[in-house]
Amino acid sequence: MKNKKKSGLRRLGNDLRKYSDAYMMVIPVVIFYLLFCYKPMYGILIAFKDYSPAAGIWDSDWTSSYGFQHFIDFFQSYYFTRILKNTLVISISSIIFGFPAPILLALLLNELKNEKFKRVTQTISYMPHFISMVVVCSMVQLFTSNKGFITYLLSFLGGPDCSLLTRPNYFVPIYVLSGIWQGIGWDAIIYLAALTGIDQELYEAARIDGAGRWKQTLHVTLPGISGTVIIMLLLRLGNVMNVGFEKIILLYNEGIYETADVISTFVYRKGLQDFQWGYSAAVGIFNSVINFVVVMVFNKISRKVSDVSLW
Amino acid sequence: MKKLYQWKKVTACIMAAAVTLSVCACGNQNGDKDDAGKTTSQENPEASKETPAEETSSEAEKSEESQAESEAGGAAEVTYPLKEKVHLTLAMVDEAAVTANAKNLAETPFGKAWQEATGVELEIMQLADGDALNLLYASGELPDMIAYSGYTGGAEKAIKDKIIQPLNDYMQYAPDLQAVLDSNDLYKKSSTTKDGDIIGFPFIRGDDYLLSSAGLIIRQDWLDDLNLELPQTPDDLYEVLKAFKEEKGAKVPFSVGNWWLKSIALEHGLLTSPFGLVKGNFYQVDGKVHYGYAEEAYKDVLAFLNKLYAEGLLDPNFQTVDDNTIRANIMNGETGVTVGNTGGYMGNMLQTMEEDPTFNLNGFGPLVAKAGDVPMSTHYDNALPGKYIIVTPSCSNKEAAVQFLNYGYTKEGSLLFNYGIEGESYTIVDGEPTYTDLIMHNPDGLTKQLALAQYTRAWQDGPFVQEKGYQLQYADLPSQKSALSNWTRSDAAKYNMPPVTVAEEDASEYSKLMGDIGTYVSEMTIQYITGLEPLDTFESKYLETLKSMNVERAIEMRQEALDDFNAR
Numbered sequence: 001m002k003n004k005k006k007s008g009l010r011r012l013g014n015d016l017r018k019y020s021d022a023y024m025m026v027i028p029v030v031i032f033y034l035l036f037c038y039k040p041m042y043g044i045l046i047a048f049k050d051y052s053p054a055a056g057i058w059d060s061d062w063t064s065s066y067g068f069q070h071f072i073d074f075f076q077s078y079y080f081t082r083i084l085k086n087t088l089v090i091s092i093s094s095i096i097f098g099f100p101a102p103i104l105l106a107l108l109l110n111e112l113k114n115e116k117f118k119r120v121t122q123t124i125s126y127m128p129h130f131i132s133m134v135v136v137c138s139m140v141q142l143f144t145s146n147k148g149f150i151t152y153l154l155s156f157l158g159g160p161d162c163s164l165l166t167r168p169n170y171f172v173p174i175y176v177l178s179g180i181w182q183g184i185g186w187d188a189i190i191y192l193a194a195l196t197g198i199d200q201e202l203y204e205a206a207r208i209d210g211a212g213r214w215k216q217t218l219h220v221t222l223p224g225i226s227g228t229v230i231i232m233l234l235l236r237l238g239n240v241m242n243v244g245f246e247k248i249i250l251l252y253n254e255g256i257y258e259t260a261d262v263i264s265t266f267v268y269r270k271g272l273q274d275f276q277w278g279y280s281a282a283v284g285i286f287n288s289v290i291n292f293v294v295v296m297v298f299n300k301i302s303r304k305v306s307d308v309s310l311w
Numbered sequence: 312m313k314k315l316y317q318w319k320k321v322t323a324c325i326m327a328a329a330v331t332l333s334v335c336a337c338g339n340q341n342g343d344k345d346d347a348g349k350t351t352s353q354e355n356p357e358a359s360k361e362t363p364a365e366e367t368s369s370e371a372e373k374s375e376e377s378q379a380e381s382e383a384g385g386a387a388e389v390t391y392p393l394k395e396k397v398h399l400t401l402a403m404v405d406e407a408a409v410t411a412n413a414k415n416l417a418e419t420p421f422g423k424a425w426q427e428a429t430g431v432e433l434e435i436m437q438l439a440d441g442d443a444l445n446l447l448y449a450s451g452e453l454p455d456m457i458a459y460s461g462y463t464g465g466a467e468k469a470i471k472d473k474i475i476q477p478l479n480d481y482m483q484y485a486p487d488l489q490a491v492l493d494s495n496d497l498y499k500k501s502s503t504t505k506d507g508d509i510i511g512f513p514f515i516r517g518d519d520y521l522l523s524s525a526g527l528i529i530r531q532d533w534l535d536d537l538n539l540e541l542p543q544t545p546d547d548l549y550e551v552l553k554a555f556k557e558e559k560g561a562k563v564p565f566s567v568g569n570w571w572l573k574s575i576a577l578e579h580g581l582l583t584s585p586f587g588l589v590k591g592n593f594y595q596v597d598g599k600v601h602y603g604y605a606e607e608a609y610k611d612v613l614a615f616l617n618k619l620y621a622e623g624l625l626d627p628n629f630q631t632v633d634d635n636t637i638r639a640n641i642m643n644g645e646t647g648v649t650v651g652n653t654g655g656y657m658g659n660m661l662q663t664m665e666e667d668p669t670f671n672l673n674g675f676g677p678l679v680a681k682a683g684d685v686p687m688s689t690h691y692d693n694a695l696p697g698k699y700i701i702v703t704p705s706c707s708n709k710e711a712a713v714q715f716l717n718y719g720y721t722k723e724g725s726l727l728f729n730y731g732i733e734g735e736s737y738t739i740v741d742g743e744p745t746y747t748d749l750i751m752h753n754p755d756g757l758t759k760q761l762a763l764a765q766y767t768r769a770w771q772d773g774p775f776v777q778e779k780g781y782q783l784q785y786a787d788l789p790s791q792k793s794a795l796s797n798w799t800r801s802d803a804a805k806y807n808m809p810p811v812t813v814a815e816e817d818a819s820e821y822s823k824l825m826g827d828i829g830t831y832v833s834e835m836t837i838q839y840i841t842g843l844e845p846l847d848t849f850e851s852k853y854l855e856t857l858k859s860m861n862v863e864r865a866i867e868m869r870q871e872a873l874d875d876f877n878a879r
Binding site: 078079162 | 442446451462472627819827833843
């Protein structure tokens with residue numbers, strides 16, 4: 001063991017000498033991460049403390065229960081199960097419905113033969129990505145208000161004729177569908193790029209073997225972009241607990257907290273509106289830990305199953 | 312010590328530079344205005360360059376004397392402008408009415424006059440919203456002064472967290488505030504913590520007439536057309552709404568935004584009296600604290616609202632509808648009843664509809680069980696609503712800051728804060744300060760509120776005593792006056808909680824409890840009104856859950872706080 005470590009160190013030393021230019025180049029990036037991503041982590045200490053701005057982070061008192069009082073309070077809170085459930089429901093339905101959508105769009109665009117039509121369609125589809133979130137949300141509010149066209153259409157199918165955002169059971173569909181509308185074109189770009197990387201000879205070979213469009217897609221196109229898909233999925237899973245916080249804040253109201261209140265909005269309300277900085281930091285940490293675990297687990301599974309992994 | 316010395320040196324240099332500059336400026340200008348002031352500043356570098364021209368030299372000497380005395384800790388008078396030229400920073404949350412026409416408060420005519428009168432250079436640290444203010448508190452890096460409106464754990468905690476500098480050791484620099492506090496026991500009690508610390512410079516509503524400013528609003532012209540009286544009981548209101556819907560074609564006869572419904576109508580008991588409930592929020596009956604939302608009687612209030620909702624009388628969008636939409640609905644004849652205030656609601660609508668002689672509004676009092684009864688509650692604010700300008704412990708010049716903020720309580724300051732600048736925004740008519748047309752009929756088309764926001768603080772809050780004359784002139788239309796008199800009639804003073812905060816050691820627990828409880832109450836209120844949750848579950852689910860959330864403990868903490876306050 002010790003031997004191995006030593007040789008590792010020696011290897012690093014050799015490496016440093018050999019590629020010193022490359023290491024020099026990486027220094028600013030490392031400093032950036034240390035300064036902006038690692039140094040602020042010191043602040044998570046307040047999750048274990050009764051933070052008082054006068055005393056500062058270090059000198060604030062530890063909470064009772066060995067510093068874990070905020071966590072205990074959160075787990076015992078009336079809202080714990082609800083916001084956890086809502087977070088998972090919103091996030092998982094976003095992944096299930098939202099993740100395949102851009103892949104489908106990319107595949108469809110790929111099949112288009114008319115270049116001009118393809119380009120126009122693509123441009124239109126990624127336009128919503130550039131609209132600011134506030135504007136998107138007011139559009140959503142407008143469309144789903146009691147006079148909005150979506151409400152109007154739905155009322156023909158037996159839906160309610162009041163604002164849909166006042167009904168708890170409509171929130172998740174509204175959130176997921178508007179998310180797809182907003183992101184589908186932009187997210188498809190990366191898959192389109194992956195598609196162009198597929199060797200055209202493979203399609204030729206498949207055609208010679210008698211494969212039709214469908215078979216070609218199934219056996220050439222999809223395997224061709226599967227690496228990209230898995231990486232994207234892993235990255236997405238790393239954020240499974242981070243649902244679009246701004247969007248929910250802008251869309252929800254007290255009447256639909258039942259389905260719309262998630263961990264991040266809860267953290268926002270507790271921390272910024274109720275002055276409970278320590279408590280809200282504790283909830284935030286809980287969120288991050290779950291994200292971390294999820295991405296570790298899926299990375300491992302993915303490495304076993306498909307040899308594609310983040311690290 | 313050395314640092315302090317250096318600072319002094321720097322200050323001296325800056326002062327010298329300022330004086331030199333002002334002298335240079337004299338040379339360049341024609342010197343048409345305050346010649347005398349300039350002479351003073353040339354002769355005496357200590358004196359402020361903004362000494363008004365009319366001040367004679369003998370008066371100047373006198374002021375120097377009294378200044379010297381007060382520095383010695385003796386005199387009970389502050390002379391304005393201050394001799395020392397200071398720069399102070401005030402953090403405040405953005406006020407749309409101010410920033411609609413000026414960069415910030417310091418740039419308004421009011422702000423300039425305040426700075427000129429006190430000789431203080433005021434810098435505003437503009438915060439986007441309350442959240443930004445909370446972040447500022449959390450950062451621990453505070454400006455000289457903050458417009459403060461509350462802190463978890465109350466002022467005691469804020470003092471302990473080194474956000475507030477108690478004024479006790481500086482009261483000799485605030486003789487006019489001291490006089491105001493001495494004049495009224497409630498003022499003194501409300502602005503002092505239980506440890507006897509003076510919190511800051513409070514906003515004080517100086518007359519009972521100013522305590523109510525919101526309530527139920529109705530289309531009076533519709534009532535007249537239909538030969539109906541102002542509704543008093545729930546049944547009256549129901550009939551009126553029905554008539555509005557059927558005969559006036561109002562699509563949503565009663566429209567109210569979620570905030571107004573909860574924070575005004577329910578929390579202040581505009582709809583609760585007939586059902587035997589004072590109001591939704593905390594109140595006291597003979598010294599015993601109740602939490603209205605956790606009372607059995609609340610069920611009947613919800614049942615009434617649910618009936619209105621189910622019959623399409625209450626706006627189905629009440630959770631999401633915004634103020635502008637409601638105002639538009641009222642003016643377009645889609646809505647006949649709402650909850651709002653004299654200014655933003657009644658004033659704005661009446662001013663907009665000036666051209667239409669038929670349009671008229673009125674306010675009606677909180678509902679009661681029997682016509683003629685006095686309601687138990689109404690929109691009623693404490694004389695000291697808990698808004699202060701506080702001086703922070705890190706303030707660079709506490710003496711000057713205290714003197715600066717004291718100005719609002721002086722005679723001249725009170726005129727400036729309430730009425731603005733004499734000859735511009737007000738004139739004295741028959742001994743009473745009277746707003747000019749600049750405020751009342753602004754030539755640039757500003758509403759009264761927007762005009763007042765440029766010249767006064769009376770429209771909002773600040774370190775001064777608000778005068779009745781403001782409200783009388785601001786809400787001067789007959790319908791506004793009638794609304795105010797209808798809204799003020801109540802027993803609210805009897806049941807109202809004084810501005811108490813729970814003990815500092817309980818604060819964290821209390822705010823966790825009330826955070827959860829408040830959210831739950833808001834949600835369930837909406838669900839019961841919309842009928843998504845049937846009212847049968849009121850006892851079994853709603854009250855039980857509140858109990859399991861330990862609402863009793865929260866009430867107990869409020870009770871302790873009230874007992875403490877009463878014993879003081």
